[in-house]
Amino acid sequence: MLVLVAVHALTAVIAPALVRLWGRHALYVVALVPGATLAWALTHTGKVRSGEPVVETLTWVPQLDLELALRMGTLSWLMVVLVGGVGALVLAYSARYFRSDDPGLGRFVAVFVAFAGAMLGLVVSDDLLLLYVFWELTTVFSYLLIGYDPAKRASRRAAMQALLVTTLGGLAMLAGFVMLGQHAGSYRWSVVAENLPGGGYLAVALVLILLGALSKSAIFPFSFWLPGAMAAPTPVSAYLHAAAMVKAGVFLVALMGPAVAEVTPWRPVLLVGGLITMFLGGWSALRQVDLKLLLAYGTVSQLGLLMVVLGAGTRDAALAGVAMVLAHALFKATLFLTVGIIDHATGTRDLRELSGVGRRAPALAVVAGLAAASMAGLPPMAGFVAKEAAVEALLHGGTADLAVLAGVIFGSVLTVAYTLRYLWGAFADKPGVEPTTVRPVSWAILTPAAVLAVAGVAVGVLAPAVDRLLAPYADLYRSAEPGYHLALWHGLTPALGLSVLAVAGGAGLFDLMRRERVRATMRLPFDGAVAYKKCINAIDRLAVELTGRTQRGSLPFYLGVILVVMVVLPGGALLAGSPWPQRFHLWDTPLQGVAAAMVVIAAVMAARALRRLTAMILVGVAGYGIALMFVLHGAPDLALTQFLVETVTIVMFVLVLRRLPAKFSERPIRSSRRGRVAIGVAVGAVTAGMAYVAAGARQAVPISVDFPDGAVSYGGGKNVVNVTLVDIRAWDTMGEIAVLVVAATGVASLIFRHARDLGRRGDIPGDGPTEYNRPRWLTTGATARSQSVILQVITRLLFHAIVLFSIYLLFSGHNAPGGGFAAGLVAGLALAVRYLAGGRTELNGAAPVDAGVVLGAGLFVAVGTGVAAMLLGGEFLQSALLDFHLPVLGHIHFVTSAFFDVGVYLIVVGLVLDILRSLGAEMDRQHETEGDEVREKELV
Amino acid sequence: MSPNLTYVIVVGVLVAAGVTLLLERSLTRVLMGVILLGNGANLLLLTGGRAGAPPIVGSAPQEEMSDPLPQAMILTAIVITLGMTAFLLALAYRSWHLNGHDEVQDDVEDRRIMDLADRDEVPDDDVDGDDDEESPTTDERQLSTTAKGGRAG
Known part of the structure; x- marks a missing residue:
């Protein structure tokens, strides 16, 4: 039986190809499949007549006690004969009913055979859940067959109506099956029929199952879908x-009747x-x-x-x-x-x-x-x-x-x-x-x-x-x-x-x-159809009202809802969780207060600023203030990175803001501003409260007390933070640099309009170095229209020194403040300075590589380090210490995680280069071309 | 461990300013809100660890060192914020380039549903839809103008 069902499924898959090959004559071939079903059933006639069922079981998921249990008794035999016999004859009829050039014929045959297979599975299922699966399959195939002509409105509507009605009944039926199956401890009908529950439980289950049976067989009040299906x-x-x-x-009624009548x-x-x-x-x-x-x-x-x-x-x-x-x-x-x-x-x-x-x-x-x-x-x-x-x-x-x-x-x-x-x-x-x-x-x-x-x-x-x-x-x-x-x-x-x-x-x-x-x-x-229509209409109306109320389509609205929930729930819990810790200190050193005042003032002013540039500078000031606080906290790596990031951020902002209007657009509604501020202040207060309570509630010894020892003995470095990044928590860093690569790619794809420009080298015909205009050391480019020559020369002189310094930071970072992130940012700043001084030609001279290549190389090196460690028998990203002696340099102490840091370095450089190419060079180019177009128009 | 009140206050102010900006419609302002919020979150992490000498073995006794774990987490967060800033800036520029402004627009599809709800109507879904499906572009354009005018607050 299972084989027959599988043959139906297979035939359904290849039927469209057969139709393409032989036109409508393929239907005669396909008709052999239900014909074979009929023949198979007829060979079992003798066994069925003696009242002996044909049983077939295949273990499916033994862990879940799921099996494909099939059983053909007299009733099923009759249904198989009908499904196979009528199916074969109708297919043979269809071979003359349709024309070979009917565009939907291949699909029709496929779905028709699939339906026959599902129907066959349905009538021989012993397992109720399996029966349900086939039941719904017949519903789906019937939907596809009713909607044979999707261009016709009546046909679409009839198909949807039949689908909704029968699926609804099917779901109720499933609930009934589950009720019976859970009680009997098995879903095989032959077992369930022997272990029926009693009382109201059984009555409810039967009513649910009848809902399925009646809706499928178009019994009142579900009759209306069947005439519609005549589309x-x-x-x-x-x-x-x-x-x-x-x-x-x-x-189904006939199957269950003997047990539950x-x-x-x-x-x-x-x-x-x-x-x-x-x-x-x-x-x-x-x-x-x-x-x-x-x-x-x-x-x-x-x-x-x-x-x-x-x-x-x-x-x-x-x-x-x-x-x-x-x-x-x-x-x-x-x-x-x-x-x-x-x-x-x-x-x-x-x-x-x-x-x-x-x-x-x-x-x-x-x-x-x-x-x-x-x-x-x-x-x-x-x-x-x-x-x-x-x-x-x-x-x-x-x-x-x-x-x-x-x-x-x-x-x-x-x-x-x-x-x-x-x-x-x-x-x-x-x-x-x-x-x-x-x-x-x-x-x-x-x-x-x-x-x-x-x-x-x-x-x-x-x-x-x-x-x-x-x-x-x-x-x-x-x-x-x-x-x-x-x-x-x-x-x-x-x-x-x-x-x-x-x-x-x-x-x-x-x-x-x-x-x-x-x-x-x-x-x-x-008429049941009227009730159906009213129901569907009411559901549609409810959906529209509900969606209209909740889906306002406004990002600030959604954010506001989320934030208000945050204020009310965690904020409420915070208030309920009093008394709060009593011990606190105002600051570690009074200097923290100075830095804090700087941050606070800058942040508040930034929120009020009306000009983009002012806001940007104030945000930058707040960032530098934070860096200062990092210094005072005893976190030199953080401070270094924060300073550098703030600087790169300012460069980026300047690059973009020169193209945007100076002021933020006018707000027509003033009152909503108060609402925003109120939400902001509330969220800030709740966050501060959480910071206070969380920090004060801390009892346990931090996990990081062992970090310094581990850093030296396993990580081979003295800078605990850096060793944490490249060794102890290297997986985090791995994820993070992957995010950076994605962000860089996103930036480039937002700015570059055509895929062909995406070779992020930014070469422009005529601009690149050729035999004749190869730039000589310290000569400024001929295209430099508006840049300062002195600045260009100075940056060229400084460039190599800064890059060298970044490499020093990279390798010293293991034992002193520095490391891949900071070093990469320094190198990136060197590139930024070159670009700011001389435009995109200068940038191309400084970094004649595709940013994507740098990013990819970085990721390759980082992953490669981890994989190499694995291949050498360690864990992914496990580091090893190497000590050896070189003739001139003397004793070398080397940790393999330095390679990982090199990967990080390359990715950060690649990110900055990508930003400069996209937000800088490409935007320049677009602006110039547009300017040219405008000039051309004016000339015309 | 006793909380540092200065940190707590700065966290509160940064988050408040950040959220206020985040609720704006101008993408540049949203971006600045994200940066401020990010700084606040970083400081919140730092509040959880002890302050002290730089965590570099040999430069100070271990008991006096600051807690290195939050620092490592913050360091990655700072750089991620950089990537995010770049992305949002590119987004703002693109928006300005395409629409002439960098404001976050209301979702047109949601606006249509709200209009339906206001008129107490049902959507023309596929099943009941007309056979000759017209392209709804004109309609959408009108809606997007209403959205721009009426909702920019």
Whole structure:
């Protein structure tokens, strides 16, 4: 069984290719797959007839106790035969229904086969969760098939409606399954059925499961989606919405019925729901003028009847129910296929326009007639046998059963009436209507329908054989009396009399209905579709209101909400957590107070500044003040880095701010400023409070007390902070430099407009050094229009010294303040100075490399250091100490983590170079080109 | 460990100024807010460690050294802030270059939903949408102007 499901899936994958290769003829090949399913099921007939299930189990996830448990009993066998047989025939039909150049054909075939596979999996699943998975798969594939023509609005809407309704039911059903499975400790239905809970728990679970079954099988109040699903191509309607998918709910009811039929909500829900559906569906079918819709409402009505019969919960009714499932699949699929043929041959499905089709296509009329006879319950058809059995089963029940029987008979009257309406509408000669032109119907498209119709006759004629096949299912209901047997002739029984009554009543009703006036008065008082529409509308409205309230689309608003929450919750906790620590000191040295005052004043003024440049300078002052505080704290590395970063930041700001307006744009709303300040002050107060409490609450010895010893003995360096960066917490640093590379790349991609400019060397034709204008040492470039010559010369003199100093910082950093970050920033500043003095030509002269290459090399060196340590048997980024003697330099003490620091150095240099190239050189170039364009325009 | 009140105050002021700027719409101001906030956060980390002599072995007895761990963390944070500053600056420039200003705009899509909510309507989703889907560009442009005018506060 699993293999068959897998073959379906595989075929679905390759089907589009087959269609491309062979056009619509590929469908015959694909039809072999469901055909094989049918053949496989037939080979197991003997085993099934003896009431022995075919079981197959594959362990899936043993840790979770999940397995693919498949089980084919009598009911499943019947469904497999239908799914495979009808599937193969409908595919063969489709091979003539579609044209080879239909653009959606490949997709259609793929989804169709996938659906057949899912349906097959559904009916043979023993595990309820597996059943649910296949259940939802059929829903999804049905969605895709209904929405076959995505350009049509009706088709999209119908697909969405079917999806929503059946998925909603499916979810409820899953909840029911979980309730049962958790109680039984297993999800295998064969186990669960033996270990059912009791009382309200079971009732709730069953109602949830019924929601799934009823919505899938279009039972009231979920009936409305099925007629809508007729937007799908006719083969889809014939298979999914008559023979296969809608039967899934019926199948589930039939599967569970023997175990739960006696539980309170089961029978009433099914009987009431089924009867209402039967009436509404039949009634609506009588009003339709589209043949396909007529059949669709007929299907709804029949599904109601199936639910009633299978829900009755007796042995004989169950036998009648499965016989009816078989009969219905055969005749309804046939009827849909004939409607498709009529549609193709005449170009219409409107019964008001069709006339004389029966005389022009007699073979078609015969096939449709056979199926219609089965639907109306005429002997010797399968439909007759099944209906007789159902009437007989209900006839021997109590009062409630007799009431149900009356309903079923009335339903039959409706069925006969709409069957006649179908036959009359499709094939009759109508006075006053011009005879329709009918294109010849090829035998290739008619054969599949004919096979199904003949099968319907065969099932009727061979009723005793069918009885032996299906009886094992019915016998699952324990019954004292010897059971009923399916047969064509039981003698002159009351059931036969009722059948005659139904046919006569139906004929009468049909005759009445032909009068236009009567039909007009038959309006349905209510419709599930209206409720659906209202629900969907209400959900949409709720979503819009909710989103409109919460998604303001304003970044300050979102930030404000987050910050206010921060003030209220952690701030509230802070207040609640009093008393606060009593011990504190004002400062470590009074100088800290001076630096602090500088920071505070600069920060407050920066927040109030109206000019960009002022704000920038004040932010810089605050940063330098922080650096000063670092010095006083005893953190020279931090102070050094902070000074350098502030300086680079100022350079960056200057580069960008020269292009932006001097003042911030005017704020139209003044009041919101107060709100911002209020939030800012509150957040600041809460943060300060947290700093105070957290620092004061500290009891434990810091982890870093061992750092100094470790730094010397393992890291081989005296500067604890630097050793921490490149050794103890080297992973952090690794992550951080990766962030720097990403940021640099982001900057470049924001500024450079074209990918071809991204060679961040910034070479401009004519600017680069050539044979003739190769710049000589200390000569300034000819392009230097506005730069100071003296400055350029001085920076060139200084440049190498600064770079040398940066390299010194890099290597001394292990034992003294310095290290890769600071050194890289120093080198970057050297480049910045060159750029500021001489523009981009000067920058290219100073660093004739692509910034991306520097960044990449840095990352390569850093990662390479770590990997090398790993290859040498250590851990990633573990450092080793090397001591050796060189002739001139004397004793060398070297730590391998210095290489890592070199990588950091390169990345920082690369970052600064990247910033200078992007925010500096490229922006210059863009500005100049734009200026040229403006000048050109002026000239024109 | 007793908290250093000066640090606590400076942290508070830096965060307050930073957040105030962060809530602005001008990207340059937001950026300055990020820098101030970053400095405040760095100082907050430093508050957690002891002050003292530079943590360089041999220059001072170990008991007198400042705590090196927060310092290592802050050092990486400083450089990350540099990368972030560069990125935001590039963003501000790009915004100015494309739109003529460097202000953070309201999300147009969100504005549409808010307008729908105000009018008590439902969205035209795909399912119920028209078959000939027009491009909604004109509509969006109008909305973005309203957003610019009405929401810049």
